Amino acid sequence: MSLILASTSPRRRELLTLLGIPFDVKSPSFEERLVADSPAIEQVQAFAQGKARSVASQEPDAIVLGSDTVIEVDQAVIGKPADLMEARTMLRRLAGRDHCVHTAIALVWSTRAIDIGALSTAVVRMKPYDELTHERYLATGESLGKAGAYSIQGEGGNLIDSIDGDFPTVVGLPLRLVARLLLQVDVNVPIDLDELYAIKPYTNWARFSV
Numbered sequence: 001m002s003l004i005l006a007s008t009s010p011r012r013r014e015l016l017t018l019l020g021i022p023f024d025v026k027s028p029s030f031e032e033r034l035v036a037d038s039p040a041i042e043q044v045q046a047f048a049q050g051k052a053r054s055v056a057s058q059e060p061d062a063i064v065l066g067s068d069t070v071i072e073v074d075q076a077v078i079g080k081p082a083d084l085m086e087a088r089t090m091l092r093r094l095a096g097r098d099h100c101v102h103t104a105i106a107l108v109w110s111t112r113a114i115d116i117g118a119l120s121t122a123v124v125r126m127k128p129y130d131e132l133t134h135e136r137y138l139a140t141g142e143s144l145g146k147a148g149a150y151s152i153q154g155e156g157g158n159l160i161d162s163i164d165g166d167f168p169t170v171v172g173l174p175l176r177l178v179a180r181l182l183l184q185v186d187v188n189v190p191i192d193l194d195e196l197y198a199i200k201p202y203t204n205w206a207r208f209s210v
Contacts, residue, residue: 006055040072048104060110071148087143095129120174122165
């Protein structure tokens with residue numbers, strides 16, 4: 001029995017490594033496409049399932065873990081910016097207010113007919129808009145490839161006032177939730193989660209945890 005992370009995200013690889021479980025990484029063939037009028041939670045859950053199922057179809061004997069993250073503000077879904085212009089618009093829209101970060105997890109094990117999922121949501125409070133700060137951040141290029149055009153574990157942390165919820169959820173892989181799902185399919189998680197969350201061994205984690 002092997003565990004496969006269906007993701008191209010280095011951040012999800014880094015977070016999953018913290019659980020101390022051996023795993024492989026495989027890029028999912030599933031293509032996520034946001035639908036403007038569809039609820040954010042339904043979309044992010046479908047994306048996580050799609051990623052996991054696309055890899056599980058090729059690796060039926062493996063336990064496949066899929067994950068996806070979207071941002072919701074004003075009941076609208078915000079994904080990844082196509083370019084810096086769109087990133088600028090996203091950051092301006094989020095500035096000075098709260099938004100929800102939804103991260104869905106899916107676990108698929110085809111030979112055991114297991115297909116389960118779960119959702120974690122955190123609320124992120126952004127600092128007020130400051131043109132100079134935003135332009136400096138955009139110049140780093142970090143916005144590209146990130147839901148909402150910012151990275152909480154990177155320089156984007158400077159745009160955030162606080163969070164209410166699980167820090168790894170905002171990064172893209174809620175570790176407590178992942179551990180719970182893995183235990184449901186008899187995968188041992190060798191580390192102490194409470195100790196891990198006390199140490200907070202990831203960039204900016206301690207900065208946004210009370």
